[in-house]
Amino acid sequence: MDLTTHAVQPATRPLRLAVVLGSNREGRFAPVVADWFLSRARRHGGFTVDVVDLAEADLPTALSHEPDPAVRAQLAQVSPVLADADAFVVLTPEYNHSFPAVLKSLIDWHFTEWQAKPVGFVSYGGISGGLRAVEQLRLVFAELHAVTVRETVSFHNAHTHFDDTGRHKDPARPDAAAEAMLDQLAWWGHALRDAKSARPYAA
Numbered sequence: 500m501d502l503t504t505h506a507v508q509p510a511t512r513p514l515r516l517a518v519v520l521g522s523n524r525e526g527r528f529a530p531v532v533a534d535w536f537l538s539r540a541r542r543h544g545g546f547t548v549d550v551v552d553l554a555e556a557d558l559p560t561a562l563s564h565e566p567d568p569a570v571r572a573q574l575a576q577v578s579p580v581l582a583d584a585d586a587f588v589v590l591t592p593e594y595n596h597s598f599p600a601v602l603k604s605l606i607d608w609h610f611t612e613w614q615a616k617p618v619g620f621v622s623y624g625g626i627s628g629g630l631r632a633v634e635q636l637r638l639v640f641a642e643l644h645a646v647t648v649r650e651t652v653s654f655h656n657a658h659t660h661f662d663d664t665g666r667h668k669d670p671a672r673p674d675a676a677a678e679a680m681l682d683q684l685a686w687w688g689h690a691l692r693d694a695k696s697a698r699p700y701a702a
Contacts, residue, residue, distance in 0.1 A: 514688040516546035517584035521591040521602035523554040528623065528657055531665045533590055536621050536652065539677040540588070545685040549580050551605070558604045574608065581612035586619070586688040587645075588680075591632050593624035598632035606639060613643040615700040617687035619680045621652040628653035644702050646687055650680040 518537060522529040533550075540548050556577050559570060566574065581587075591598045606613070618640050622629025630653050637647045652673055654660050661667055694700075 514546050514585040514685060514692070515549065515583055516540060516586050516588065516684070516688075517549045517551055517580050518588045518590060519602070519605065520550065520552045520554065521589055521605075522599050523601045524592070524594075524599070527554070527592070529554075529590060529592065531661050532621060532623050532654065532657065534665055535661070535667055535670075535673075536588070536590065536677060539674060540681060543678070543681045543685075545681065545688075546586070549584065551577050551580055553599075553601045553605060556605070558601070558608055560600060560604050562607055577605065578609060578612065581609055584612075584616065585692050586617045586684045587613075588619045588621060588684070589636060590621040591623075591629060591636065593622065593627060593629040593632040596631045597635055602636075603639075606643070610643060611702075613640065613645045614702055615644060615646070615691050615695055617646045617648055617684050617691065619648050619651070619684045621677075621680075623654040623657035626655050628655035628657075644700070646691065648680060648683040648687060650676065650683050652676045652680055 518533065518540065520529045520533050537548060537550070540546060556573050558573055563570070589602070591602060620633045620636065622633050624632070630651070633651055633653070640647050654673070660669070667673060
């Protein structure tokens, strides 16, 4: 057999990870946390990484089965990335004990793109570290037939953890948390992708 022309099997092909930056707030802290996390995700070795930045997508909260051309153009930027992903990490702040409206809009504009795929969370905020937003997101993704992994990465009083250049001041513990979450995402990503290749998922 000529191995140079043999297709890469699903079990060995790297997983496609879509990282969603779930904030479009003016002066947001999301890029600092995202840069930190993306460097960890890319060096993990189990993923190719795509980014969906909701500051660059303008999806309305009014859903439609027949969106106008402007909305279709916005969806054309994000929907293929979500559809092609094998796994997701949602990076979210916490606003008023919940997650941002722009993130809910992205989620609600899609359905099959989330199904039978694992989702991990990186959160930040005040004393809660964004974990109340994450717990609500777990309920939302369960409704969409997605699998949320147990391990999370969270930053309470997030601004105090990073210096003026965006470097984490004491990265050992968050690095370990990110590694654990990414390992779980990889396990579930391979398991679910392999299962779907053998039998289509029935929602």
